[in-house]
Amino acid sequence: MMEFRASALVVDDDPINRMLLSKSLEQQGHRVMTAENGLEALAALQAQPFDVVLLDVLMPEPDGYEVLARLKQDPGLRHVPVIMVSALEDIQCVVRCIEMGAEDYLPKPFDPVLLRARVNGCLTRKRLHDLELEYMEQVGHVVHAAAAVEDGVFQPDSLDRVAERGDALGQLARVFQRMAREVELREQALKRQVQQLRIEIDGARAARQVAAITETDYFQDLQRKVDELRSGSEAD
Incomplete structure (x- = not known):
């Protein structure tokens, strides 16, 4: 699987978990920013682009479910892949996150190898999605060019x-x-x-x-x- 150097946002109210996730991602070559609650995460996502978000499920202001819902409702952020992170073993939690639009799910305590695989999988899919959007945008340029040629203003x-x-x-x-x-x-x-x-x-x-x-x-x-x-x- 191809690996892409990315910008990652780690959202977790536990400082130890933030540190462990950040360190592991940085060792993989990614740029990492952290947030300790949902409000900080939403503010960071509005302020700059991220290639992937690792989002804790249970945290204050608001919890991971609410942050995920807001991301998927935002046209500018809905395509950012989100990996939910939680110590919950309940399969219903995993199902709920995936149904809400999460790209993947990572259990705590996390395995660095599994983390790498999940992140790289998300980045690969995002890269393909970005290439598709770029292709469609450039097809639009060619279509406009054809019209401009016909109008004599190309x-x-x-x-x-x-x-x-x-x-x-x-x-x-x-x-x-x-x-x-x-x-x-x-x-x-x-x-x-x-x-x-x-x-x-x-x-x-x-x-x-x-x-x-x-x-x-x-x-x-x-x-x-x-x-x-x-x-x-x-x-x-």
Whole structure:
């Protein structure tokens, strides 16, 4: 089983249990924060993200059941895996916790090997869940990009993160970027051609206007008079 270095919250009103759990988790390489009651735990969870919570069942202000219920009711916290920790041997306690949304259950006194297995199992499932959420989010970026291409407002840089992927979604994002840049280059070339054509048209129009003026009888008569005056001036 793969192990992930994680941020863990240990919630237990017994300082010895907090110390033992924290030390064991730290030895596994995880970052650990502790709370001695339910209120502290809820405040910590609102203040910063955690990858896993080890939550004591029987403790004050409020107990583990209530903390678990509040977590599962919060859209921003419901996906954080919770391992319930208790000395209770009652199977009904385990069933109740799992039915409420706990990821797993760890009996006291805890076995370090079992703790490692339970934590790593939770982290693996959370990692897969996070990857799935990231994938769906990036699929959304590609869908928006398709609409932007159709509307002519697509920005290739908007898919940079998706394009870094090594899977089919990343390949699709790179295709979008390449197509958009090719279209942009063609549009720039077309604009230059149109600009050059406008210059040529303006020049031709100006030439026709000059020709229309110089070819009139009035202009020709003026030109003869200018030539006569110039010839007389040179004779003097």
